[in-house]
Amino acid sequence: MDDDTRWLGGGEADAWLGLVAVMELLPVALDSQLTRDARLTFFEFLTLAQLAEVPEREMRLTDLAAGTNASLPRISRVVARLERDGLIERRHNESDARARNVRLTEMGRDKLAEASPRHIGLVNQHFTDVLSREQITQLTAICDRIIGSLDPERRVFAETFRGRSGRPGLSRPVATREND
Amino acid sequence: MDDDTRWLGGGEADAWLGLVAVMELLPVALDSQLTRDARLTFFEFLTLAQLAEVPEREMRLTDLAAGTNASLPRISRVVARLERDGLIERRHNESDARARNVRLTEMGRDKLAEASPRHIGLVNQHFTDVLSREQITQLTAICDRIIGSLDPERRVFAETFRGRSGRPGLSRPVATREND
DNA sequence: CAACGATGGTTACAGGTGCAACTATTTGCT
DNA sequence: AGCAAATAGTTGCACCTGTAACCATCGTTG
Numbered sequence A, B: 001m002d003d004d005t006r007w008l009g010g011g012e013a014d015a016w017l018g019l020v021a022v023m024e025l026l027p028v029a030l031d032s033q034l035t036r037d038a039r040l041t042f043f044e045f046l047t048l049a050q051l052a053e054v055p056e057r058e059m060r061l062t063d064l065a066a067g068t069n070a071s072l073p074r075i076s077r078v079v080a081r082l083e084r085d086g087l088i089e090r091r092h093n094e095s096d097a098r099a100r101n102v103r104l105t106e107m108g109r110d111k112l113a114e115a116s117p118r119h120i121g122l123v124n125q126h127f128t129d130v131l132s133r134e135q136i137t138q139l140t141a142i143c144d145r146i147i148g149s150l151d152p153e154r155r156v157f158a159e160t161f162r163g164r165s166g167r168p169g170l171s172r173p174v175a176t177r178e179n180d
Numbered sequence C: 001c002a003a004c005g006a007t008g009g010t011t012a013c014a015g016g017t018g019c020a021a022c023t024a025t026t027t028g029c030t
Numbered sequence D: 001a002g003c004a005a006a007t008a009g010t011t012g013c014a015c016c017t018g019t020a021a022c023c024a025t026c027g028t029t030g
Helices: A010-038 A042-053 A061-067 A072-084 A106-126 A133-150 B010-038 B042-053 B061-067 B072-084 B106-126 B133-150
Strands: A058-060 A088-092 A100-104 B058-060 B088-092 B100-104
Touching: A010 A042, A010 A106, A010 B010, A010 B133, A042 A058, A042 A061, A042 A072, A042 A100, A042 A106, A058 A061, A061 A072, A061 A100, A072 A088, A100 A106, A106 B133, A133 B010, A133 B106, A133 B133, B010 B042, B010 B106, B042 B058, B042 B061, B042 B072, B042 B100, B042 B106, B058 B061, B061 B072, B061 B100, B072 B088, B100 B106
Parallel strands: none
Antiparallel strands: A058 A100, A088 A100, B058 B100, B088 B100
C-alpha cells in the first residue's frame, strides 16, 4: 500500500461520514414514503417530474437519462415500467430512427400531481425545515462542486433548468387538464 | 390534492436537486471504483472500516448496523457475504444468546488496508479537493441537521465516534500485523 | 415461575440496478 | 458511394436491498 496516501483530516472525515450517512438514509426514506403513498420509486417520481417540466412533456431517452443523472440501461427499464403502468408512452423520433421519445400521459400527470404534496411534505420535513437560508445557499455551492467533479462534461441536465419556471411537482403544482 | 402544499422556493429547489444529483452520482462512483479495484461494495468497505475502529475489532450486529446506518436485514446479509470471503467471523455473545458478535479477521484487515489508499484517492478527488475548508465545516453542520431529522433517536453510531482517534482506512492507515 | 411482549437476528420474496453484450442507425472518412 | 467507428437503446445476468414473516431468547409482570 502506498504510504503517500493523503488521509482525511479531522474535519474532513466528519463531513465525509456525515454525507455518507445522508446518502444512506435519505434515499431509503424517500423511496419508502413514495412507494407507500403512491406506489412510485423516488427515481420514478424524478422521471415524471423531469418530463412534466419540458415542452410538450416529451423528450429523448438520452436527455431524460441525463436529466435524472441515470445510466441509459437504468432509464430504459424505468421507462418500460412506467409505460406498462400507463404513466408515459414511447414515441418515434422523427429526426433519428435510433432514438425513442418519451411522453408523459394524462394519467402520468395526474399521478405526479397526486404524489407531489406528500412527497414535498417529506422534503420539507427533513430538508427545508431543518436548514437555514444560508445553509441552503451553501449546500447548493457544495453540490455544484462535487457534481462538477463527478461529471466534468456537465452531461447532467439539472443545471440547464436552474432558475427557470421551476419543476412541476417540486417547486410548483403540476398542471392538470383543468388548469393547463 | 391539498392546495396548502408549501412548494420549494427558488433557492430551495436548486439545493434539493443538487443534493439529489449527488445522491445519485456519488454512490455509483464509489461502488464502481471499489468493486473494480478491490471487489468490495462501498457499504462492505464501510462495514470493515467500522469494525477496524472498535476495540478488539469486534462488536454486536445491532451496533454494527447502527454504525453503518443500515437496517438489520441488510447488515445481516453483508456480514454473511463477508464471512464467506473470510474477511470477518461471527462469534457468540457471552451476555446475550440472541445476539451475535462480528469480528474483523486478519484477512479482513489486510483487505481494508489494501483497498483504502485508492478509495481515499477517489474521496479526495471528488470531495476533499473540490471543497474549501469553510465548505467542509458547513457541510458537516448541514448533514448533522438532516441526519438529526431523519434519525431523531440518534440511533446512528457515527456521531459517537466523531473526533476520536479516527477511522482506520479513512482518516488513518489500517493497523496491520506488522505495525500493530 | 409461567406467560407475554419486546428485542436480536435470519430468510423468502419481489423488485431495482450496473455491467457487458448485442442490434440498429447514424456519422465521418476516404 | 462504401466502410469503419460512434451513438441510441434494449436485454441477460448477477447481485444488492427493503418488507414482511419467522424463530429464538430476554425481561417484565403477575
